[in-house]
Amino acid sequence: MSITVSFTLNGEPVSAEVDNHTLLVEMIRDQLGRTGTHIGCDTSQCGACVIHVDGRSVKSCTMLAVQAEGADVGTIEGVALNGKLHPMQEAFREYHGLQCGFCTPGMIMSALDLVQQNPDPSEQEIRQWLVGNLCRCTGYQNIVRAVRAGAQAMRS
Amino acid sequence: MTENGIGAAVRRKEDHRFITGQGQYTDDINRPNQLYAHIIRSPLPHARIRGIELKAALDMPGVVAVLTGKDMVDDGIGGLPCGWGVNNKDGSPMTEPGHPPLAADTVRYVGDQVAVVLADKRSIARDAAELVDIDYEELPAAASLSAASAEAAPAVWEEAPDNVCFDWEIGDAAATDEAFASAAHVSSIDIVNSRLIPNAIEPRVAIGEYDSGRDEYTLYTTSQNPHVIRMLMGAFVLSIPEHKLRIIAPDVGGGFGSKICHYAEEAIVTWASKRVNRPVKWTADRSESFMSDAHGRDHISHAELALSKDGDFLGLRVRTKANLGAYLSTFGPAVPTYLYATLLAGTYKTPAIYCEVKGMFTHSVPVDSYRGAGRPEACYLLERLVDRAARETGIDPLEIRRRNFIPRDGFPYQTPVLLEYDSGDYHACLDKCLELADYKGFEKRRAESAERGKLRGVGLSTYIEACGIAPSNVAGALGARAGLYESGTIRVNPTGSVTVLTGSHSHGQGHETTFAQLVTEALGVDFDNVDVVHGDTGKIPFGMGTYGSRSLAVGGMALMAALEKIKTKSRKIAAHLLEASEDDVEFVDGQLRVAGTDRTVSFGDVALAAYVPHNYPLDVLEPGLDETAFYDPKNWTFPAGCHICEVEIDPDTGVVEIDRFTAADDFGRIINPMIVEGQVHGGLTQGIGQALYEQCVYDDSGQLLTGSYMDYCMPKADNLPNFEVTTNTTLCTHNVLGVKGCGEAGTIGSTPAVINAVVDALSELGVNDVPIPATPERVWDAIRTAAHNRAVSA
Numbered sequence A: 001m002s003i004t005v006s007f008t009l010n011g012e013p014v015s016a017e018v019d020n021h022t023l024l025v026e027m028i029r030d031q032l033g034r035t036g037t038h039i040g041c042d043t044s045q046c047g048a049c050v051i052h053v054d055g056r057s058v059k060s061c062t063m064l065a066v067q068a069e070g071a072d073v074g075t076i077e078g079v080a081l082n083g084k085l086h087p088m089q090e091a092f093r094e095y096h097g098l099q100c101g102f103c104t105p106g107m108i109m110s111a112l113d114l115v116q117q118n119p120d121p122s123e124q125e126i127r128q129w130l131v132g133n134l135c136r137c138t139g140y141q142n143i144v145r146a147v148r149a150g151a152q153a154m155r156s
Numbered sequence B: 001m002t003e004n005g006i007g008a009a010v011r012r013k014e015d016h017r018f019i020t021g022q023g024q025y026t027d028d029i030n031r032p033n034q035l036y037a038h039i040i041r042s043p044l045p046h047a048r049i050r051g052i053e054l055k056a057a058l059d060m061p062g063v064v065a066v067l068t069g070k071d072m073v074d075d076g077i078g079g080l081p082c083g084w085g086v087n088n089k090d091g092s093p094m095t096e097p098g099h100p101p102l103a104a105d106t107v108r109y110v111g112d113q114v115a116v117v118l119a120d121k122r123s124i125a126r127d128a129a130e131l132v133d134i135d136y137e138e139l140p141a142a143a144s145l146s147a148a149s150a151e152a153a154p155a156v157w158e159e160a161p162d163n164v165c166f167d168w169e170i171g172d173a174a175a176t177d178e179a180f181a182s183a184a185h186v187s188s189i190d191i192v193n194s195r196l197i198p199n200a201i202e203p204r205v206a207i208g209e210y211d212s213g214r215d216e217y218t219l220y221t222t223s224q225n226p227h228v229i230r231m232l233m234g235a236f237v238l239s240i241p242e243h244k245l246r247i248i249a250p251d252v253g254g255g256f257g258s259k260i261c262h263y264a265e266e267a268i269v270t271w272a273s274k275r276v277n278r279p280v281k282w283t284a285d286r287s288e289s290f291m292s293d294a295h296g297r298d299h300i301s302h303a304e305l306a307l308s309k310d311g312d313f314l315g316l317r318v319r320t321k322a323n324l325g326a327y328l329s330t331f332g333p334a335v336p337t338y339l340y341a342t343l344l345a346g347t348y349k350t351p352a353i354y355c356e357v358k359g360m361f362t363h364s365v366p367v368d369s370y371r372g373a374g375r376p377e378a379c380y381l382l383e384r385l386v387d388r389a390a391r392e393t394g395i396d397p398l399e400i401r402r403r404n405f406i407p408r409d410g411f412p413y414q415t416p417v418l419l420e421y422d423s424g425d426y427h428a429c430l431d432k433c434l435e436l437a438d439y440k441g442f443e444k445r446r447a448e449s450a451e452r453g454k455l456r457g458v459g460l461s462t463y464i465e466a467c468g469i470a471p472s473n474v475a476g477a478l479g480a481r482a483g484l485y486e487s488g489t490i491r492v493n494p495t496g497s498v499t500v501l502t503g504s505h506s507h508g509q510g511h512e513t514t515f516a517q518l519v520t521e522a523l524g525v526d527f528d529n530v531d532v533v534h535g536d537t538g539k540i541p542f543g544m545g546t547y548g549s550r551s552l553a554v555g556g557m558a559l560m561a562a563l564e565k566i567k568t569k570s571r572k573i574a575a576h577l578l579e580a581s582e583d584d585v586e587f588v589d590g591q592l593r594v595a596g597t598d599r600t601v602s603f604g605d606v607a608l609a610a611y612v613p614h615n616y617p618l619d620v621l622e623p624g625l626d627e628t629a630f631y632d633p634k635n636w637t638f639p640a641g642c643h644i645c646e647v648e649i650d651p652d653t654g655v656v657e658i659d660r661f662t663a664a665d666d667f668g669r670i671i672n673p674m675i676v677e678g679q680v681h682g683g684l685t686q687g688i689g690q691a692l693y694e695q696c697v698y699d700d701s702g703q704l705l706t707g708s709y710m711d712y713c714m715p716k717a718d719n720l721p722n723f724e725v726t727t728n729t730t731l732c733t734h735n736v737l738g739v740k741g742c743g744e745a746g747t748i749g750s751t752p753a754v755i756n757a758v759v760d761a762l763s764e765l766g767v768n769d770v771p772i773p774a775t776p777e778r779v780w781d782a783i784r785t786a787a788h789n790r791a792v793s794a
């Protein structure tokens, strides 16, 4: 059964026809063509698909598209404003917090939610927060450094 | 050193697109009018296909076709080829069964491809697959090494009734026996090297597209080596001439060896796209990745070390069974032979080594390269055995290693197992690592842990690896069915910017940055004016791709050779422009200067003159400034190093926590230390993953138990310590930069360092072995068993 779903994506109104079983991540990638949000698993564990829904981080593979009706949705494409990188994005580059880049959008979206709730997270808090985001490339150390630095830049 | 040249921690060019969500991975690509493929896979480890009923699926609206192995046979489609032949002890070739992309009559592992559904939507393809009725006659199966080598084990292949694909040997058996006969002490160990699943976070994807107007095919695929795929799939499977087949491997989200192989799905979508004359896209679910990506490791070995009374290593004897899976994957046979047993000398001058390896077929996913590929297996075995020998002889583990290291002045060093190491300084790496790890402070920390009721242990390993594999003719003599050179093009554009085309492929390694640094250093061209292109057979010269830590040591050297050609030609052009002799023209900071004068011309002006040759020596020089080189390595390169791990174990729960991990590595010259450090971090994590968390498990019936991230434990951010890493450089002697490679080292040295630390922590309880992964349950069990044994013997 196809349904029209409408929400705000990175500040712009969007809508698309989806099936009732379409996942939010599928709608974002396939119908709305925003491919910065990735899919790395089918059991809600890898975190490659993390986006923001109404300001909180969410695994978009774990939500149906229809559940996002009317929501305020943010993806990695909306993080840099007017072509200027967000401090968290800067920090990932500066601290070499990415290699293949596949986990990176989810990591950044997840980190942003952490910092919103805890502006000065400790290393342990960052490591624990990120257990829902798998990275096979970096060994996490530089991701953790990047998140700390990004958080600091966001405070100042 | 220029600001962005060799040795600078330049921030990566590629990062901008990845941090802004603009990367283009294969699944981000959609072709007009494309169909979605769903692969139907065998739910059984071994069965005959009696029949397939397609009607219900074909009747479903939105389904365009359902294709089976029989359709492939009818179309004359070939099998997936194996890229490396290994011979038996008697010189006869290994057993090499066919590998149809879609099984036509028999399935041989859970996940084997049986049919493909093509539909307008992914969900329709998936639903229709449920309606395909396959009548299987279930047959007995053996997925593990022990099951496949049991008496009367079910045979995976009729032509290999005992499941032995090859029975191979290396080294001098007689000399090794002699060494054992004269030994004062023999230490031995039984080692199980667990089976792993590579698990790049990007699942595999393949999109086939056929252009009927031009009779041309394009395959977009998640590959580490697009030209290798073009060669294998074009020549052996689909019979498509290379000029009609283009392979594009765009941004790839990690490979770790699993994206080297030529996979069935690549051939299936390419073939199907012509049959239905529409693009066909297949994207793996993670559960499919678990049961269809090539797995890694999976050895069972028995190893013995003969020692003199002073602790000198006299001989090493190893017997290994290696699981190859049900079919021979692209480089499957090379991994447990030439990439494994040739590394058994390690960093030591053991004079006699003999190793025999039985490659076994089992009803499991094909096994191939996983980061390190053979070398971690060799290092794990050797470093565990050396530690055991140290314990048994009462010689300090540092001392026994130092005693047996190939000395600083011992290079070049010919090992008894084929390889000749060109350079290294194992003492220096060890010393540097000890210092950084504060090894001296260990006993104090051990006492502090004991006060808290915890057991602390320290473990070390020294490793060697062989990278940038071989001169092609040597590899060919060993069974490689392809060359192992690399290509590189330096294309200077008319206004002086540079486009680099490389046969190497980056899937996280940062080549776009490292290779640009080479160009900046050589030509003085601004870093921002250099772009690196890779991953598209339609754009780059024929290249062999990225694996075995070869990109810089082989691909980088091709670029260096091309840069040399550019410099030579530029000097000729500059000589003409400056009315000087070519021999007097030198490159200085992006300028060409007549030596000893202030007469210069910029490199940009030379480039312009080459493309707008109005004032140009046309009689002796072609216009243009675009040079390609192919580089075939003169030898392997030999990165080496030392890893030290400190663990703390809770004896009540068996939980192992890594408190400190230190690595000192010799990678030869380093181009970008930031990138190198990142490679080490990632490698260490995968090695630690094997030591403590990860394991692929099949049950006795041949079902894959670890089929998702719920069952296969990936290392997570809170499982890991901060690593301390440093380097100690000796230069490679046979390439112009002295580089060795750094991609796999972390994975090779870390697993034994962790387990040696775990065994050290538990040794006071009488534990002398812990299997990998050393999960809390296994550690707890080892502690209980040792306590029980003590009680019984008391």
Ligand code: FES
Binding pocket: A038, A039, A040, A041, A042, A043, A044, A045, A046, A047, A048, A049, A050, A059, A060, A061, A062
């Ligand atoms: S895709 Fe893996 S958690 Fe969403």
Ligand code: FES
Binding pocket: A097, A098, A099, A100, A101, A102, A103, A104, A134, A135, A136, A137, A138, B201, B253, B254, B508
């Ligand atoms: S950077 Fe590759 S998975 Fe994280």
